[in-house]
Amino acid sequence: MQDFLSVADATADDLAAILDTAARMKRDRVAALDAGQSPVTPQVLDGRSVALVFEKPSLRTRASFEVGVHELGGKALPMWNTEINLGGRESVTDVALVLARYVQAIVIRTFAHDNLVAMAEVADVPIVNSLSDHEHPGQALADLQTVQEVFGDLAGRSLAYVGDGNNVAHSLMLGGALAGMDVRIVHPEGYAPDAEVLAAANQRAVGSARVVATTDVAEGVGGVDVVYTDVWASMGQEAEAQARARAFDGYMVTDDMMALAATDAIFLHCLPAHRGEEVAASVIDGPRSHVFAQAENRLHAQKALLAHLLGRSS
Numbered sequence: 001m002q003d004f005l006s007v008a009d010a011t012a013d014d015l016a017a018i019l020d021t022a023a024r025m026k027r028d029r030v031a032a033l034d035a036g037q038s039p040v041t042p043q044v045l046d047g048r049s050v051a052l053v054f055e056k057p058s059l060r061t062r063a064s065f066e067v068g069v070h071e072l073g074g075k076a077l078p079m080w081n082t083e084i085n086l087g088g089r090e091s092v093t094d095v096a097l098v099l100a101r102y103v104q105a106i107v108i109r110t111f112a113h114d115n116l117v118a119m120a121e122v123a124d125v126p127i128v129n130s131l132s133d134h135e136h137p138g139q140a141l142a143d144l145q146t147v148q149e150v151f152g153d154l155a156g157r158s159l160a161y162v163g164d165g166n167n168v169a170h171s172l173m174l175g176g177a178l179a180g181m182d183v184r185i186v187h188p189e190g191y192a193p194d195a196e197v198l199a200a201a202n203q204r205a206v207g208s209a210r211v212v213a214t215t216d217v218a219e220g221v222g223g224v225d226v227v228y229t230d231v232w233a234s235m236g237q238e239a240e241a242q243a244r245a246r247a248f249d250g251y252m253v254t255d256d257m258m259a260l261a262a263t264d265a266i267f268l269h270c271l272p273a274h275r276g277e278e279v280a281a282s283v284i285d286g287p288r289s290h291v292f293a294q295a296e297n298r299l300h301a302q303k304a305l306l307a308h309l310l311g312r313s314s
Helices: 012-034 060-071 092-099 113-122 137-151 167-178 195-204 217-221 238-247 291-309
Strands: 049-054 075-080 105-109 127-131 158-162 182-186 211-214 226-229 266-269
Touching: 012 137, 012 167, 012 291, 049 060, 049 092, 060 075, 060 127, 060 291, 092 113, 105 113, 113 127, 127 137, 127 291, 137 167, 137 266, 137 291, 158 167, 158 217, 167 182, 167 195, 167 211, 182 217, 195 211, 266 291
Parallel strands: 049 075, 049 105, 105 127, 158 182, 158 226, 182 211, 226 266
Antiparallel strands: none
């Protein structure tokens, strides 16, 4: 695996190895901090540099990758689009060709997935998708790590994603299928996930895992282990917010919806959240919510991904 533009770039073995490394790195970090020691493990990146290119604003992505690169012994180079003007001041491929001569990996948070593809075609260093309009694979790694922490084995578990069939949904479909999980995308009419991603997820599914899309909330959420949602209007979709609010009426994750899931089901959200819109405050702030452990796991999962891509896991 040279690049990580999509969860589909990983095999089931890759995914299992990354999640195992993430769990170990988290345990080691907690132990070090509890002992009053530094969580830095410099032998992993060993002074290497990683460019972090942000075309979109960021909280979790920047913090988790910048801290993660530091804790792996590398140097993070955050670069904002006000500096680069990706595709404007310089072409996407020129940016990639220049950065690849300075750094050992490029992490990019962008609008158009084609930007990642263009970079990967010319750069001879790993290109990592930290968010595009098509996928959010780093988020999916953290999500799967969180589910694994709660339930143990991922195989045979089930997850219902309620909302827009967007980039987060796409990565969950692919990652869940590779992990042997049933994934149900529960969406309003007109907001289904990409049909090609749905087909790809089922082609890659391990064991009896199945990925489906449905508009029926009761059918989709009934008996699942994990209920997951995201904002209804993502960055770049603000003009659609009112229309989406009308379309998504009835899809807010409430206590009544959670009651349809398994009795020990958990709630996840990739954040930021709009309480009272896609999720009730009583759910996201309640005892079944694991959203902040999920946010923390962005750090551990992405550290493990970088170690996997750059060839050192310990």
